[in-house]
Amino acid sequence: MANGVFEWEVPLVELEKRIEELRRFTHDEGIDFTEEIATLERKAEKLRREIYASMTPWQRVQMVRHSKRPTTLDYIGLIFDEFIELHGDRTFRDDPAIVGGIALLDGRPVTVVGPQKGRDTKENIRRNFGLPHPEGYRKAIRLMEQAEKFGRPIITLIDVVGAYPGIEAEERGQGVVIAESIRRMSFLRVPIISVITGEGGSGGALAIGVGNRLLMLENAWYSVISPEMCAQILWRDVKRAPEAAQSLRLTAKDLLELGVIDEVIPEPLGGAHRGPEEVAASIKAAILRHLSELDRLSPDELVEDRLARYRRIGAVAQASQA
Amino acid sequence: MAKFREIFRGKSKYVTVRAEAEAESVKKKQQPSQPPKEVPDGLWTKCPQCGEMLYNKDLERNLYVCSKCGYHFRIGARERLAQLVDDLDTFVELDAGLVTTNPLDFPNYPEKLKADSEKTGLLDAVITGIGKINGIEVVLAVMDFHFMGGSMGSVVGERVTRAFERATELGLPVVTVSVSGGARMQEGIISLMQMEKTCAAVERHSRRGLLYISVLADPCMAGVFGSFASLGDINIAEPGATVGFAGQRVIEETIRRALPPALQKAETVFANGFVDRIVPRGQLKETIGKLLLWHVTERPLTPAEAPPGKEQGDAASQAEPDAAREGRGGKAAGEASGTAGGSESQGHGTRSTARQTRSQAKREGSSRGAAARPAERFVTVSSAGGTASPANGASRNGRHHGDTPA
Numbered sequence A: 001m002a003n004g005v006f007e008w009e010v011p012l013v014e015l016e017k018r019i020e021e022l023r024r025f026t027h028d029e030g031i032d033f034t035e036e037i038a039t040l041e042r043k044a045e046k047l048r049r050e051i052y053a054s055m056t057p058w059q060r061v062q063m064v065r066h067s068k069r070p071t072t073l074d075y076i077g078l079i080f081d082e083f084i085e086l087h088g089d090r091t092f093r094d095d096p097a098i099v100g101g102i103a104l105l106d107g108r109p110v111t112v113v114g115p116q117k118g119r120d121t122k123e124n125i126r127r128n129f130g131l132p133h134p135e136g137y138r139k140a141i142r143l144m145e146q147a148e149k150f151g152r153p154i155i156t157l158i159d160v161v162g163a164y165p166g167i168e169a170e171e172r173g174q175g176v177v178i179a180e181s182i183r184r185m186s187f188l189r190v191p192i193i194s195v196i197t198g199e200g201g202s203g204g205a206l207a208i209g210v211g212n213r214l215l216m217l218e219n220a221w222y223s224v225i226s227p228e229m230c231a232q233i234l235w236r237d238v239k240r241a242p243e244a245a246q247s248l249r250l251t252a253k254d255l256l257e258l259g260v261i262d263e264v265i266p267e268p269l270g271g272a273h274r275g276p277e278e279v280a281a282s283i284k285a286a287i288l289r290h291l292s293e294l295d296r297l298s299p300d301e302l303v304e305d306r307l308a309r310y311r312r313i314g315a316v317a318q319a320s321q322a
Numbered sequence B: 001m002a003k004f005r006e007i008f009r010g011k012s013k014y015v016t017v018r019a020e021a022e023a024e025s026v027k028k029k030q031q032p033s034q035p036p037k038e039v040p041d042g043l044w045t046k047c048p049q050c051g052e053m054l055y056n057k058d059l060e061r062n063l064y065v066c067s068k069c070g071y072h073f074r075i076g077a078r079e080r081l082a083q084l085v086d087d088l089d090t091f092v093e094l095d096a097g098l099v100t101t102n103p104l105d106f107p108n109y110p111e112k113l114k115a116d117s118e119k120t121g122l123l124d125a126v127i128t129g130i131g132k133i134n135g136i137e138v139v140l141a142v143m144d145f146h147f148m149g150g151s152m153g154s155v156v157g158e159r160v161t162r163a164f165e166r167a168t169e170l171g172l173p174v175v176t177v178s179v180s181g182g183a184r185m186q187e188g189i190i191s192l193m194q195m196e197k198t199c200a201a202v203e204r205h206s207r208r209g210l211l212y213i214s215v216l217a218d219p220c221m222a223g224v225f226g227s228f229a230s231l232g233d234i235n236i237a238e239p240g241a242t243v244g245f246a247g248q249r250v251i252e253e254t255i256r257r258a259l260p261p262a263l264q265k266a267e268t269v270f271a272n273g274f275v276d277r278i279v280p281r282g283q284l285k286e287t288i289g290k291l292l293l294w295h296v297t298e299r300p301l302t303p304a305e306a307p308p309g310k311e312q313g314d315a316a317s318q319a320e321p322d323a324a325r326e327g328r329g330g331k332a333a334g335e336a337s338g339t340a341g342g343s344e345s346q347g348h349g350t351r352s353t354a355r356q357t358r359s360q361a362k363r364e365g366s367s368r369g370a371a372a373r374p375a376e377r378f379v380t381v382s383s384a385g386g387t388a389s390p391a392n393g394a395s396r397n398g399r400h401h402g403d404t405p406a
């Protein structure tokens, strides 16, 4: 990728450049290229559909890693009327790789939690590239249990490569914290809606993703392992990540077919970074719709609904009689 | 594999507990039991840790632990079951016939399953069932690393979940032995979801006030450590076991330097406060049996009968974190825990007085703390007990597992 353009987008981008040049020519030189421009625009539109409609899983994985892709805080700013961020796990420290707090969703207080990637190198270093430590997950649990206390719905926005694989993370119990988070989230007595907005990297995503509803942006991925790591382990060859991405069935469309998610939220052609406001509006509409359904359930029913949702996931059969 | 499959073919979802037809033992059904992978065929096996040549018969008799250095060989699910339950003849396997349907159509997965089935005689990486430990009925889930690295896909997730559900229905305690590289890649997102299923099943069981003992053997990693294996009321690790979330290579690639060698050793994980005890294999059954007894006995005790000093730190568990800090690994831990065995065996005489209800145990533990009797006569179930000074050993940290970080 160069200048925010993926290689498979190059023919389209070049075409768009030519149209732009012709327009400038028309304007500056007074030569009429209207017809040529119209022809090229039709061609560009066709190409746009071809390129983005036939994106491979690996292309989607790369697309959600685009540096201009909206982050959790970007979406929070666009979806909610107001947001008060709350910090710290009350035990060790505040983990900037996970943000959370109370927000107003059309005037209604909700708790919002999600991993936060940096929008530039400096912020990425401060936020550890959005890779949470155990204290980040502890903060998330704390805020979600606070939501339960006050009967607030919980919205988690997920974009995380995974829980941070580091020495201190292991020393502070990354595995135990993830298990604990999954266990507690499963039994919270308020509505939980989780939206995978970008990357859904394994246990690090599941730890804040146990919802009554699981929604996914069109280009997002969610898997037990990243395609790169899968390729490395299976074939000892990271270059085969595209193949792994295909085999893992990690796209939103795949997960809908597998019955793991409830809804795919569309993105503009070319990805969410080409229209953050539009995507945020779609996310908000979906959250409101699902929340109005969940509002009809009692706290007991919410827990039952959530547990039943996961309990049925599994691909088992009785061994053949042969 | 043919053998195992034949035996369990056509079984309904649950094998009826203690039905006469099931009386035939897993032991008989599965003979001959295959030797652990680490122990090659032949007369002698070389210990990978100390190099000692061990006579295979002796090694088996010693529960596959090196008699010289205490190295714990990796063992299969059947060997583990044989070591833990009173009598394999009365062990009743649950959900034995479950197989995966390869939900992602993952390439080469069926071939891999077939090969590992043939190698191990298992249909997947866990055996679940109901058996007795020291006369106490318990639901067991024992994993086998030799089947696709003990990875958790649909079958492991479903069997473990059903095991907890069964235990919840029957009001039985659960003992799991986790030996796993993590969630199974070949079932992708479906494997990941098994983490939630198992965690939820553990919690439902827990909410019935029932005991869950989780044993972490070598290795216990990633999606299994990050789900049910971490959630025991009591977490026990085997000496020298690798226990952690992220794999060594992933961490090294991320931080761009070598991992401290002891980082994910059971002794370090213990010192960091995530397991309650390191228990050598030779004392595992006795320890589990005693803990079960202390939790399942119905008859309430008079205050005079109740064991005091239950929460007090004992000398043995003081020794264990030291071993870990010095990075001495399996050998040192074996020795240190061997000391623990000494005090535990003294505890035998107190068994009759240990009868009390769970709630009473809590009450006594909190209100009386370290009281009249010598503390070393009791097994201390407290991660912090190992690091706290004896003076403040009466804290009740064992009950706060998972709530607070190291």
Ligand SMILES: [Zn+2]
Binding pocket: B047, B048, B049, B050, B051, B052, B066, B067, B068, B069, B070, B071
């Ligand atoms: Zn040895």
